[in-house]
Amino acid sequence: MTKTQSIALGSILYLFGHGLSWFLSNSQLVWDWWKDKPFITCMIYAVPASMLFWYGTKYSYAGLGEAWGARLLAFGLSYVTFPILTYVFLQESMFTPKTLSCVFLSVCIVMIQVFWR
Numbered sequence: 001m002t003k004t005q006s007i008a009l010g011s012i013l014y015l016f017g018h019g020l021s022w023f024l025s026n027s028q029l030v031w032d033w034w035k036d037k038p039f040i041t042c043m044i045y046a047v048p049a050s051m052l053f054w055y056g057t058k059y060s061y062a063g064l065g066e067a068w069g070a071r072l073l074a075f076g077l078s079y080v081t082f083p084i085l086t087y088v089f090l091q092e093s094m095f096t097p098k099t100l101s102c103v104f105l106s107v108c109i110v111m112i113q114v115f116w117r
Contacts, residue, residue: 003063010060014074017052018081073113079106
């Protein structure tokens, strides 16, 4: 697998992991059924999310060659995932100056980690 493929696969795994983490934390805010079920929520979402992050780190590290790169890539991708899911499921706009600035900076972080050698 090439470095580019490793980074791409790691990024995809991170995106899915962040998606599951969003539902882990926020299902209680979206659906009434989840409000008082922290144990079952953790059982459903935490193990698959952890596996996605574990493998995301494995492949990102292989492509980027450093733990900091993998960590900052994961951070940046979390700021892409969270605003989208929050907008779709909680109808909280991501189109505020503060949120858009943070999303822009996160995209910059991802681009720096991927393209700056």
